Amino acid sequence: MTSKTDTPRSIPWLRKLVIPGLAGAVAGFAASYVLFSTIDGPLVGGLGTSQTIAAVVGMLYGLIALAVLFGALSPKMGARFLNVEDADELREQRRALILSGVAMALWGVALIALALAAPDGPVPQQVALVIGIVGLAGGVVVAIRLNPLLDELMRAVNLETGALSYHLVLLLVGGWALLAHLGYVAGPQPIDLLSAFYVLVLLASFVVAGKRGMIRLQ
Numbered sequence: 001m002t003s004k005t006d007t008p009r010s011i012p013w014l015r016k017l018v019i020p021g022l023a024g025a026v027a028g029f030a031a032s033y034v035l036f037s038t039i040d041g042p043l044v045g046g047l048g049t050s051q052t053i054a055a056v057v058g059m060l061y062g063l064i065a066l067a068v069l070f071g072a073l074s075p076k077m078g079a080r081f082l083n084v085e086d087a088d089e090l091r092e093q094r095r096a097l098i099l100s101g102v103a104m105a106l107w108g109v110a111l112i113a114l115a116l117a118a119p120d121g122p123v124p125q126q127v128a129l130v131i132g133i134v135g136l137a138g139g140v141v142v143a144i145r146l147n148p149l150l151d152e153l154m155r156a157v158n159l160e161t162g163a164l165s166y167h168l169v170l171l172l173v174g175g176w177a178l179l180a181h182l183g184y185v186a187g188p189q190p191i192d193l194l195s196a197f198y199v200l201v202l203l204a205s206f207v208v209a210g211k212r213g214m215i216r217l218q
Contacts, residue, residue: 061108110135
């Protein structure tokens, strides 16, 4: 027979993994539907594979930025789907989270603008250049301003993430360049390199967070 104290054991796991996963899936599906409808619609008229992948990656950064900013501005709601213990943790880290969300948003907008740049997309090249430079450089400036707000653990995580990102880029992007140089595969387009950098940094951050036990399931 299950006692009253035993029954809630599965609820934190459900709340921290299943519910956020479902919410993320719904948000991702809705955002993807809007993105692909726009790409295939008369405004854009279709994009190449590399540009489409870049737009999707930029959209992913935008969704993460929205989730982080929403959690920082509304800690009670954010604690229900972000990887934190409670709303107080979000309140304590509000400034850092806002800066992090802004940096992610700037990087996401920059990549989307570059993906939609002419001649394949509707954004004039000069406009895409300005948005790309402002987004990439602005995100870096914001990330640098974020560093003094981090505690010792998060600074160590950032350093470890940077090191792992470098090795992943060297292995995967370098391996791709090697095979392309020898004629075994087609070489990457410049937009492919940007997308790869974005994705590998995200991958490295999740690996390091998991390794350090920072992904809470209960």
